[in-house]
Amino acid sequence: MATAKAKTPPIKLNYTAREVPLPDLIDGKITFVAATIFDEPPLPFAIVNYKRSGKLQKKGLRMDLDKRIFLDHFDDAAFQQTLDTTAHTVAAAIGQARRAPAKTAASSAGD
Amino acid sequence: MSRLVQHIARGTTISPFVSLTRSYGIACGYALSGDELPTAAQPAYVYQIEIEAQDGHETKLLDPVTEIALHLQSPYEWKSYHHDGESSFLLGVVDPDRHAAELRRETRFPPGDRPTPRAPQLHAELEALVRALRDAEVLAVKGIPKPQVLQRWEVF
Numbered sequence: 001m002a003t004a005k006a007k008t009p010p011i012k013l014n015y016t017a018r019e020v021p022l023p024d025l026i027d028g029k030i031t032f033v034a035a036t037i038f039d040e041p042p043l044p045f046a047i048v049n050y051k052r053s054g055k056l057q058k059k060g061l062r063m064d065l066d067k068r069i070f071l072d073h074f075d076d077a078a079f080q081q082t083l084d085t086t087a088h089t090v091a092a093a094i095g096q097a098r099r100a101p102a103k104t105a106a107s108s109a110g111d
Numbered sequence: 112m113s114r115l116v117q118h119i120a121r122g123t124t125i126s127p128f129v130s131l132t133r134s135y136g137i138a139c140g141y142a143l144s145g146d147e148l149p150t151a152a153q154p155a156y157v158y159q160i161e162i163e164a165q166d167g168h169e170t171k172l173l174d175p176v177t178e179i180a181l182h183l184q185s186p187y188e189w190k191s192y193h194h195d196g197e198s199s200f201l202l203g204v205v206d207p208d209r210h211a212a213e214l215r216r217e218t219r220f221p222p223g224d225r226p227t228p229r230a231p232q233l234h235a236e237l238e239a240l241v242r243a244l245r246d247a248e249v250l251a252v253k254g255i256p257k258p259q260v261l262q263r264w265e266v267f
Contacts, residue, residue, distance in 0.1 A: 010154050010265040013139055017148065036148060041136070044208055045144030059146040065208040066242075067121065072146070095208045 016040040020097035022048070027086045029053045030079070035094045036060070046094050052079075065091050065098070112182050119175055119248065120238040127252055128173075131160070134247040142266050154265035161261045162251075170259065171252040175243040179236055192240075196231025204233065204241045 016039045025032035031051040038045065047060040048070070061083070062071040068091035070083045118126040132138050135157070142155035149155035162170050183192050194200050196218055203213030218231045242248070 008262070008264060010151055010267055012151075013143065013266050015143060017143075038140075038143065041140060042206075042209065043140045043144060044206070045140070047144065047147060062144055062146055066206070073125065091208075095211070099209060 014040075015043075020094065022090065022093055025086075025090060025093060027082050030082055030086070032086070032090050035063070035090075035097075037065075037094060037098050046091075046098075048090060048094075063087070063091060063094070065095060068092070112178065115173070115175060115178055115250065116235050116239045118250070119242050120235045129251040129254060130246070131172075131249045131251055131255075132247045133249060137246050139266055149267040151267050154267045157264045157266055158255075158260055159262040159264070160255055160259050162255075162259050170255060173250040173252065175248055175250055176240055179240055179243075183236060192234045192236040194231045194233055194237060200231050200233075201241065204238060205245050 017036050018039060019034050019036050021034050022032045029052060031054075033049045033051060033056065035049070036047040037043075044064060044066040046063045046065055048063050049060045050057055063069070064071055068088050070087050072083075074080045074083070114126055115128065118128045118130070132141075138157045142157050143149065145155055147153075162172060184190055194204075197213070197216060199210075199213050200216070201213075202210040207214060214233070215230050217228050220226060
């Protein structure tokens with residue numbers, strides 16, 4: 001049977017991410033502000049930053065760009081329904097930005 | 112079977128399955144895509160787990176490709192999981208966001224056939240097969256007991 005080993009130092013991954021704005025994407029009390037996408041490696045995920053009732057949320061929403069769904073689930077049924085119904089539109093907007101060539105890398109890590 | 116296909120192809124996260132991958136690179140990709148970018152102070156995690164066959168009393172592993180293949184139609188059947196598009200159609204299935212055009216490319220038919228113009232057919236079984244292969248995916252039924260966690264790497 002496997003046993004847990006001692007803690008190892010954090011590993012810095014090589015990746016390039018950038019933030020793309022999501023203008024005019026408003027649904028009720030939710031405003032989708034921007035998304036972080038990954039150019040290298042080209043991951044099919046995005047972190048979507050949003051405002052709820054005008055307040056920018058610290059944690060973003062995880063999105064699967066291939067399936068065009070938000071991966072997070074919320075107990076607030078109305079909020080969840082809004083996410084479910086807007087996911088396709090948000091993913092399409094992110095996809096458009098993702099397919100456009102990156103002008104500058106907004107954030108990157110690695111060597 | 113339906114729930115397994117839905118889990119992989121449709122992103123149903125409320126399911127009895129936990130997606131695992133045999134690929135460290137893919138695991139790192141999933142780790143990066145949390146609700147915020149990981150940092151040295153707040154890293155993401157990649158777990159290395161070890162499940163031996165005799166541990167199967169607690170954790171059952173499924174190879175989705177094998178499981179789906181068991182339920183595919185006979186090649187004699189009219190209905191099939193196969194697509195009827197170009198070979199590049201699979202690029203669209205593997206990477207639908209960046210190769211969306213391949214999914215929309217109109218299907219060609221033999222001379223004389225005049226069906227309604229449409230994109231190639233894509234069945235959920237094929238979608239799940241391709242996604243599982245792409246992500247080197249293995250499914251665990253229920254959860255992963257702590258003793259089976261061999262290593263946890265902090266990544267950022």
